[in-house]
Amino acid sequence: MTLSLAPPRLLARLRHPLSLAAVAALLATGVGAVLVTAAGSDPATAWAALDEGMFGSSYAVGSSLNSAAVLALIAAGFSVAHRAGLVNVGGEGQLCAGGLAAAATGLALPADVPAAIGVPTALIAGFVAGAAWALVAAVLKTRRGTSEVITTLLLNFVGAGAVSVAVHEEGLLRQPVTSSETLPQSEALPPGVRLPLIAGIESPATAIVIVAVVAVVVTGVVLRFTGVGLRLKSVGHSPSASARLGLPVSRLQESGLGVAGGLAGLAGACLVATAPYVLAEHFSSGYGFTGLVVGLLARGSLVAVAAVSLLLGFLTSGGINLQLAAGVPASSVQIVQSVLVLLIAAAMLWSNRGTGSGS
Template sequence: MLAALAGAPPAEAAAALWDGMVGTPYAIGSAVNTAAVLLLVAAGFLLAHRAGLVNVGGEGQICVGAVAATAVGTALPPSVPPALALPLVLLAAAAGGAGWAAIAAWLAVRRGVSEVITTLLLNFVGAAVLVLAVHEEALLRQPVTSSETLPQSAPLVEAAHLPLLGIPGSPATVAPVLALAAAGVVALVLHRTGTGIRLAAVGLSRPAAHRLGLGVDRLRFSALTGAGAAAGVAGGVLVASAPHVLDDGISSGYGFSGLVVGLLARGSCAAAVAVATALGFLVSGGINLQLAAGVPASLTQVAESLLILGIAGTAIWAVRAARPRRAHRPDPTSPRAEATP
């Protein structure tokens, strides 16, 4: 129906969407790379959410993480080995994202400012930092040799490039492996360690956690900065993937889409993997939808929104159906119940 409204035959649009998602090895590789970035942001969101925090700043943390990764990746000597270059780039990205989230974490812990507001506002500042970095030659912009020189960084050294998985015709890198490992670590921490129990206690009731002697401020600060580190790594993954340069459109809304994945996962890392994969393939299919059927790629965003509304509506219905309907049951201790024959 949406394709028909956009002026394309539904059958042709469906075929183009399917080909863009799974029609070629290139499409599948692009989809899993996108899913990896979304999963990294979602894993960080779940970590903060367990402590009762909502990290809305994935977009800004991606931008700052990408800037930090580029600063390291372009400064390394060409002779550096990949076993050293790539970890350094990703660690720099994690530090950038964590440092950016630490601003909101400090304000939440020390000043009681809502992290929803601060992380949201820091998105715009982080995007401005990225734009400034790629437009100023004194920062990260490549040397301007002509009027056609693009406002982007110089390429990262070859050793800092994410290696491909080796699938013929596919651009899939090791990013999905890194994202799955990150999601596995978060799941292990949240469900199998004492730290996860303490984070859950803080998220359920901060006053009760204080009475139990838990370091509430430390746990909340660590959870939000950890979420920023995961989003920062997502920025490092983006800049370390082809074409291995930093430009002002590198994020493309991944931070907000990763937030959606985290919300829909409802605390489950396994569900986050499934939702991130579904959205990754949907984004990949939307690109081919525009190329092959002439339908705007934004149509997939509409479909994504409808999917979110459907899942959210199902969740609300399930919660309401599970509630005991005590309003229609008489209280056996009430005088009216005793008087009822």
């Protein structure tokens, strides 16, 4: 009897999320070692550079936390839309809309605006702009039946284009051109619109970390313990059944996607309000798409959102130092991150199939 029960118990342990994450990390590390060796670098030196970039200084840790906070905001919004049965792939465009609105609002405020007014005003403007950007796709979904996957994806390109136009046109947000070396970007935001540091001058960690923690916790509580979360879950499972029960399906779907866009827009506003405090072309650095990956991997769990965001945030910072200190191409770090994501996704799929078959 003991022997017959051992394999199922072992299989159950292997399907545990911690076991799957550990195996995925080991395999991704192996891939990274192969790439480092192929690039002609010493694996020990590369590992030391990666560790230094992630944890070697307060600056490294602060940069990693800022990156993780941006990803967590976007992924938390993705989880809200996902709970309503929608897939928001427009985080990049919503982030661009939020950053654009925050920059325009911040530059329109007086130069001596106090931080107690300037920072919340810019962040609220970013949230509203991101929500409005997502509502375009939401309304098309509820009123015309257009796939939100297609519309949010296409709106990414519109958002990036809007930022490009704004920072290249002097009549919009471009800083005054004084020479041929003047960069196509906005002027720096006033001091009262900049996010404050939370860990001293030696660390770049800003209040975006606090904003992200609050957003993730509030989102998790609302989705799990409130009637709103229950109604969103019902709509996500079956819109037709929810409609028969009297739930406002269209309004709930629009609200879910709107909040998702708002959180992505908030992330964009925080990026603009962080050093160097300007709106520039490509300021989003692909955070919108990476945040989508975090949301997909988290599968609705806000705890997983925080964990995966921290993992990718620290890997991003470590990868920058790996390139500088060990001479490893940046593409190698991107490959390792992609392999890690694919392995975690495949492991989760295998785990879910095994659980379903067992039930």
